Each structure stands twice: as C-alpha cells, then as structure tokens.
Amino acid sequence: MDRYPGGLLYSVPATCEEVDIGHRVLVPLGRGNAEVPGTVVDRLGSEALAEDGVTADRIKPIIRRSDDLPALPGELLELARWIASYYVCPIGITLANLVPAAVRKGVGTATRLLISPHPTPPDPRPRLGSKQRAVLDAVLATPTEDLPIASTDLAERTGVGGTATVRRLAELGLLSIETVTTVEARARAGSGLEDREVELNAGQQAAVEAIGSHLEGGFSSHLLFGVTGSGKTEVYLRLARRVIEAGRRVLFLVPEIALTPQTTARVLARFPGAAAAVLHSGLTAAQRHREWRRVADGDATIILGARSAVFAPVPDGTLGLVVVDEEHDASYKQDQAPRYHGRDAAIRRAQLAGCPVVLGSATPALESWHNATRTGRSHLHRLPERAPGLSLPKIEIVDFAEERRQLERGGARLIGPRLGGEIARTLSAGGQVILLLNRRGYANYIACPDHRCGWVMTCTDCDAGMICHQANGAIARERWVRCHHCDAQLRLPPTCPLCSKRTTVFGLGTQRVEEDLARLHPDLARAGAMVRVDSDAMGGADDFHEVLDRFRTGEIRLLAGTQMIAKGLDFPGVRLVGVVNADTALNMPDFRAGERTFQLVSQVVGRCGRGSTAGTAIIQTLQPDAPAIRRAAEHDFEGFAERELADRDRFGLPPARRMCRIVVRDGGESAAMRLGTELADRLRAHDPGPDVEIRGPIPCSIARIAGRYRVQVETLAKDAGTASRFLARARLGGVFTGPLALGEAVAIDVDPTSLM
Numbered sequence: 174m175d176r177y178p179g180g181l182l183y184s185v186p187a188t189c190e191e192v193d194i195g196h197r198v199l200v201p202l203g204r205g206n207a208e209v210p211g212t213v214v215d216r217l218g219s220e221a222l223a224e225d226g227v228t229a230d231r232i233k234p235i236i237r238r239s240d241d242l243p244a245l246p247g248e249l250l251e252l253a254r255w256i257a258s259y260y261v262c263p264i265g266i267t268l269a270n271l272v273p274a275a276v277r278k279g280v281g282t283a284t285r286l287l288i289s290p291h292p293t294p295p296d297p298r299p300r301l302g303s304k305q306r307a308v309l310d311a312v313l314a315t316p317t318e319d320l321p322i323a324s325t326d327l328a329e330r331t332g333v334g335g336t337a338t339v340r341r342l343a344e345l346g347l348l349s350i351e352t353v354t355t356v357e358a359r360a361r362a363g364s365g366l367e368d369r370e371v372e373l374n375a376g377q378q379a380a381v382e383a384i385g386s387h388l389e390g391g392f393s394s395h396l397l398f399g400v401t402g403s404g405k406t407e408v409y410l411r412l413a414r415r416v417i418e419a420g421r422r423v424l425f426l427v428p429e430i431a432l433t434p435q436t437t438a439r440v441l442a443r444f445p446g447a448a449a450a451v452l453h454s455g456l457t458a459a460q461r462h463r464e465w466r467r468v469a470d471g472d473a474t475i476i477l478g479a480r481s482a483v484f485a486p487v488p489d490g491t492l493g494l495v496v497v498d499e500e501h502d503a504s505y506k507q508d509q510a511p512r513y514h515g516r517d518a519a520i521r522r523a524q525l526a527g528c529p530v531v532l533g534s535a536t537p538a539l540e541s542w543h544n545a546t547r548t549g550r551s552h553l554h555r556l557p558e559r560a561p562g563l564s565l566p567k568i569e570i571v572d573f574a575e576e577r578r579q580l581e582r583g584g585a586r587l588i589g590p591r592l593g594g595e596i597a598r599t600l601s602a603g604g605q606v607i608l609l610l611n612r613r614g615y616a617n618y619i620a621c622p623d624h625r626c627g628w629v630m631t632c633t634d635c636d637a638g639m640i641c642h643q644a645n646g647a648i649a650r651e652r653w654v655r656c657h658h659c660d661a662q663l664r665l666p667p668t669c670p671l672c673s674k675r676t677t678v679f680g681l682g683t684q685r686v687e688e689d690l691a692r693l694h695p696d697l698a699r700a701g702a703m704v705r706v707d708s709d710a711m712g713g714a715d716d717f718h719e720v721l722d723r724f725r726t727g728e729i730r731l732l733a734g735t736q737m738i739a740k741g742l743d744f745p746g747v748r749l750v751g752v753v754n755a756d757t758a759l760n761m762p763d764f765r766a767g768e769r770t771f772q773l774v775s776q777v778v779g780r781c782g783r784g785s786t787a788g789t790a791i792i793q794t795l796q797p798d799a800p801a802i803r804r805a806a807e808h809d810f811e812g813f814a815e816r817e818l819a820d821r822d823r824f825g826l827p828p829a830r831r832m833c834r835i836v837v838r839d840g841g842e843s844a845a846m847r848l849g850t851e852l853a854d855r856l857r858a859h860d861p862g863p864d865v866e867i868r869g870p871i872p873c874s875i876a877r878i879a880g881r882y883r884v885q886v887e888t889l890a891k892d893a894g895t896a897s898r899f900l901a902r903a904r905l906g907g908v909f910t911g912p913l914a915l916g917e918a919v920a921i922d923v924d925p926t927s928l929m
C-alpha cells in the first residue's frame with residue numbers, strides 16, 4: 174500500500190464485527206498466512222482503491238478483531254500517518270514507536286475473576302463433586318455487600334476456590350462470573366515538593382491572558398520567549414489549570430525527565446494525585462503500562478513526559494493544550510527511525526486535536542523564532558524580566574588565549590586565574606558554584622610529544638580521535654582511551670608507536686577539570702563537597718538526583734560537569750557559573766554550531782542569580798569576539814537571532830529552506846561513494862524542479878564510524894510542502910529500493926539536527 178510506506182492492504186469481511194481506524198486486528202501474513210496482530214491505520218473506499226489500481230478480490234481478508242490492546246485514538250493514528258509520511262518511515266516502525274513495549278507486552282496486567290451466585294440457577298441442582306459443592310456453598314454464604322467476590326478473596330476467606338472449579342460452576346449455570354483486567358504497579362514516587370502559588374508579574378499575566386484567549390479557539394501556535402528564570406513554568410501551569418477546569422486534558426512535554434526533575438516536581442505538586450500521568454523511561458515497565466492505560470481510559474488530566482509522550486493515547490476530542498518546555502532542546506529529536514522532532518510532532522498533534530500549542534524557551538530554536546517573527550505561523554509572547562527577586566547575572570568574557578600566555582609553560586591548566594580566583598572568592602563567601610565543560614573524559618588528544626613525528630591516536634574503526642579517560646577513584650590512576658563513536662576501549666599506550674617517545678595527553682575533559690579543582694581546593698575535594706556530573710560519573714538518574722539533593726542542602730558546594738548541569742536547575746545558592754571552554758560547541762562542523770553555543774552559554778549562565786544576590790558568570794573562550802558568545806553575554810537573543818537568520822537566508826540553510834539528509838554506509842570507501850552517487854542520480858531523475866536543490870554525494874564529517882564509510886546526500890527545499898512532495902515522489906518512484914532500501918545501510922533524516 175503505497176499511501177503508507179510499509180503498510181499492508183486487507184479487506185474487512187461482512188461477517189466481521191465493526192472494524193475502524195485504530196482498532197487492533199489479526200491478519201494473515203505472507204505465503205503461510207501466519208496470524209499476526211496489526212493496527213488499522215486507514216479505511217479506503219473502492220474509489221481510493223481504483224485510484225491505486227487495486228482490485229478488491231485480490232486482497233486477503235482480516236481474520237478478526239483483536240482485543241490485546243485498546244483501540245488507539247484516531248487523532249493519534251493520524252499523527253502516526255503524518256510521521257510515517259513526513260519523516261519517510263514505514264508505518265509499522267512508526268506504530269511500534271507509538272505504543273510502549275510495556276503496553277504491547279501487557280506488563281503488570283492482572284486479571285481478576287469476580288464471582289456471584291447465578292440469579293436463576295437450574296432446578297434441580299446438578300450433581301456436584303465435593304470441591305465444587307464447597308466452593309458453591311462458600312459463594313452462597315458470602316454477605317450480599319461483598320458480592321461479587323474476587324476468586325482470590327474467596328480463596329483467602331474460606332480456604333476453597335480454584336478458577337477451574339469456579340468456571341465449571343459457571344458453565345453449569347450455578348455461578349455468574351466476570352473477568353476484569355487491571356494493570357497493577359507500584360505507585361510512582363510523588364514530587365516531594367510543596368506547591369507555592371505565586372502572584373503573576375505583569376509579563377506573565379499578559380502572556381496568560383493572550384494565550385488564554387485562544388484556549389477555546391481551535392488550533393493556534395504560541396512561542397513563549399522568556400529569559401531563564403522569567404517564570405515560564407508558572408505561565409504553563411496557569412493555562413493548564415484553565416484547560417483542566419474546562420474538562421480537557423493537557424499534554425506537557427519536557428526535554429528529558431531525568432535532567433529536568435524540578436519542572437516535573439513542580440507540575441506534580443500543582444496537580445497532585447490521580448490527575449497527573451507521567452510517561453518516561455525511569456518508570457518500571459508495569460508503571461509505564463499503568464500510566465499509559467490511565468491516559469487511554471481518560472483518567473489523567475495532565476500528562477507529562479519526554480519526547481515520546483507526544484504519543485500519549487489521550488482520547489479523541491479531549492486534548493485542550495500542548496506545552497513544549499525548552500523547545501530548543503536537542504533531545505526532542507529522535508536519532509533513529511522514525512527520526513521525528515518531538516516539537517514538530519507536538520505542533521501537529523495540537524493541529525489534529527484542534528487546540529493551542531505553547532512552545533517555551535529562553536533561547537528558541539531559530540525555526541521557532543522564524544515562525545513567530547517572520548512567517549506569522551505562531552504568536553510571540555515575551556517575558557522580558559526575571560521573576561520577582563531574581564536578577565540577571567553579570568557576565569564576563571575571559572580571553573583564555575591571553576590568560577594562557579601568562580600562565581607558566583607546561584601548566585596547561587584548564588581554569589585560568591580570573592575564573593580560579595572567582596571560584597575561591599565565591600566559595601569562601603559561602604556561595605555555590607557550577608562549572609560547565611561540555612566534554613567527557615580526561616583529555617581529547619593523545620599524541621606523540623615530538624612535532625616532527627606527528628603521531629596522533631585515532632580510532633582504528635572511526636575517523637575520529639580517541640579520548641583519554643581516567644579510572645574513577647583517587648588512587649587508581651589508570652588511564653584508558655576510548656572512542657566516543659564506536660565505544661572501542663584500550664589501555665593508554667605508554668609510548669608512541671612510531672618513535673617510542675612517551676605519549677602525552679592534552680586537551681579538554683571534565684575529569685581534568687576535576688583534577689585541577691582538586692589541586693586548587695584539596696579540602697573541598699576531600700570532604701566530597703565537589704562533584705563531577707557527567708554520564709560517566711553518574712550511574713543513572715538516581716545518582717544524579719541524589720547529587721542534586723546534596724547540592725540543594727548545601728552539602729555540595731561545587732558542581733562541575735557537562736550539559737547535564739546546564740538544564741533547568743534552579744538553586745538559589747548558586748553565585749557563580751563558569752564556562753571552562755565555550756569553544757567546544759563552536760568549532761563543530763555544523764551550521765548550527767553558533768546557535769548551540771548561544772543556547773548552551775545562555776542556559777548555563779541562567780543557573781545563577783536565582784537567589785537574592787545577583788550572580789556572576791565567567792566564560793573562558795579562545796574566541797572572545799565570536800558573536801554567539803558576545804550576544805549570549807549581553808543576554809541578547811534577538812540580536813543574535815537576527816544576525817544568524819540573515820546568514821541562514823544568505824546560504825539557503827534552515828529555517829530559510831527545509832533540509833533532508835540521507836546517509837549511506839558501506840564497509841568499502843569506494844562502494845559507499847558509488848551508493849551515494851547512485852542515490853543522488855536517482856533523486857535528480859525525480860524532477861526536483863527549481864525549488865529543490867540536491868547536494869552531494871560528499872563524505873560525512875565523520876567519514877567512517879565502526880568500520881563503515883559514510884556518504885551523504887542533502888536535499889534543500891523551498892518549504893516543508895515542497896520537501897514533502899518531492900520525497901513522496903522519490904519514494905513512490907522507487908528511489909529507495911534495491912541497494913538503496915531504507916534501513917541499515919541507508920538512513921533518511923528529514924529536518925536533521927545533527928550533521929556529523
């Protein structure tokens with residue numbers, strides 16, 4: 174069925190009970206007609222079939238409806254169809270993403286057998302065995318107010334039971350039985366936060382009123398642009414309450430629950446108890462299943478979750494508001510098929526449900542800014558001031574090249590005198606410190622000290638340098654090298670393989686920052702008041718939350734880590750934020766490098782100044798004049814965005830045009846290039862027209878990962894509609910067939926956010 178990539182066509186026999194979109198059915202598959210479950214994604218009339226050139230008598234009929242899952246809401250199915258078609262992903266894979274595995278497998282499902290005496294038992298009573306008699310007597314002796322009684326309760330109370338016996342008695346017409354399915358799960362943890370109702374400031378009030386006036390008006394799209402700490406969450410929560418009071422549901426998306434525990438806690442504190450459902454990977458499978466069922470049954474009024482919560486099975490016609498917090502966050506984009514963007518899927522979902530969507534950020538994605546300021550597709554609402562009692566930090570840019578020249582040779586320290594001095598001052602004045610370095614490990618260069626030799630250690634399977642890691646723990650100074658692309662790991666080679674000189678390691682890494690800090694503040698390190706936070710140091714979300722708790726109580730004075738600590742944390746004791754090196758993101762070969770740097774610097778800087786005293790932020794950089802860094806230091810998103818959008822216009826890059834990136838992979842270098850050439854040729858043969866540019870093939874920035882060569886072809890189209898129509902034409906015209914079939918070797922990414 175070409176309308177839905179990967180979909181199959183079946184007929185519905187007249188004898189079959191009503192089958193509709195979203196229903197689960199059993200169908201015969203393949204030559205052996207194996208019975209498999211499926212989901213109805215669409216119903217086509219004879220006209221549509223004729224259009225597709227299909228004759229009805231050649232289609233296999235479905236076997237019957239299946240009740241393994243409740244029917245999916247039609248709005249959700251429509252979203253799935255949009256994702257399959259827009260992101261060019263087989264509908265089966267899309268649907269598999271839609272319903273969590275725990276739900277498909279029915280984890281935690283408990284079936285209870287409820288028993289009561291039959292109202293009209295046969296007379297005379299048939300002959301019964303002794304066990305049957307005992308069970309029947311026990312049911313008849315049960316007080317009326319306890320009926321129907323669950324088979325387990327009966328067994329517990331009377332010592333008799335057994336479902337086989339009960340079922341036999343029901344067959345004999347002596348008992349009535351009913352089975353009830355529930356999902357049992359340990360209660361999820363509460364928020365542990367006390368709700369604090371605040372009085373809205375003028376900006377918040379205006380935003381609530383302006384967006385609030387659209388709540389009954391069908392679909393509308395809003396961008397809530399407010400500096401960090403301007404009280405965006407409070408705006409979402411007020412709107413949410415209005416929607417819930419009007420009897421509708423709210424879908425609230427956050428980047429990653431594990432990294433945004435405070436937002437989650439605030440939402441749960443405002444809407445406690447049964448009203449909220451949380452969908453995220455930190456739950457047990459049974460909990461996830463139960464939360465999903467509660468949403469499907471219409472029991473949850475506010476549904477909170479990360480990217481995939483956009484697929485929450487909210488009953489049709491009940492969704493009243495969709496919120497996407499920190500809408501610029503990279504984690505909204507899924508990096509495997511379907512490669513959908515959670516924000517864009519959320520906008521689509523709101524459109525299908527006919528309700529408003531609110532995107533919020535201090536550093537909106539330029540796509541969203543473009544829509545709010547240039548195309549009129551969404552309404553812009555500004556929160557220009559921080560919430561009462563909060564002030565913007567004073568930001569200072571330190572030219573690290575200059576500082577390094579002043580440091581003694583061989584020192585190669587990562588923390589210069591300006592930042593180091595401020596850390597010491599802040600700590601001795603009782604303040605807390607957050608330090609950001611967006612690179613894990615100890616050092617990112619492993620090389621020969623002799624320039625004439627020039628050996629640099631790279632991964633044998635990837636075109637990428639190896640990263641040096643140090644074993645955790647103070648005593649074991651064991652060093653390893655690891656590839657961050659294929660996870661290969663080796664012991665650090667002690668000498669250069671070419672000239673046998675002692676290997677040196679240099680460059681940046683969070684472990685090295687930790688080492689520098691421990692040298693500067695040994696007492697703090699010994700007392701455990703200084704903690705490194707990155708995915709290597711934190712075993713899981715629980716470790717991270719424990720560290721945050723200890724930071725909140727003041728036991729931890731300094732946090733140093735990757736972007737894990739840049740997001741959404743709100744601690745009044747933080748007086749200083751340091752960015753160890755703002756260049757790490759800036760030097761990426763990606764047209765969004767500037768945008769990312771701006772976001773990262775603004776977000777981490779926003780972590781301070783939340784208490785009564787204004788904070789300070791110090792940014793070390795080798796490029797003190799880079800606009801992304803300058804403008805972030807001036808809290809000037811609008812100035813940055815204007816300049817950046819002008820550049821994107823000039824080079825025809827998103828959001829000025831829509832990009833699609835197709836990567837082909839092969840073990841052989843020339844074979845990969847041949848595949849890329851074939852792909853570009855086929856695409857060019859499908860009438861791209863003047864509004865679609867096809868670029869490539871060219872090797873990807875990382876030309877080889879895990880032994881496979883990577884070549885990319887990009888298409889740039891005038892707008893989303895043009896892009897989508899061209900890709901549909903290419904797909905239906907057979908571009909992605911044979912050696913170019915989408916899958917392991919060929920990956921398509923519509924609106925890509927990562928270009929490595």
Ligand code: ADP
Nearest residue numbers: 371372373374401402403404405406407560561
């Ligand atoms: P944002 O999401 O924009 O970064 P938050 O919603 O986290 O900002 O608000 C920052 C802090 O200010 C929070 O602790 C919040 O409780 C507080 N806050 C928000 N609005 C107000 C207000 N109107 N009055 C007082 N405090 C507020």
Ligand code: ZN
Nearest residue numbers: 632635656659
């Ligand atoms: Zn590798």
Ligand code: ZN
Nearest residue numbers: 621626669672
């Ligand atoms: Zn050498």
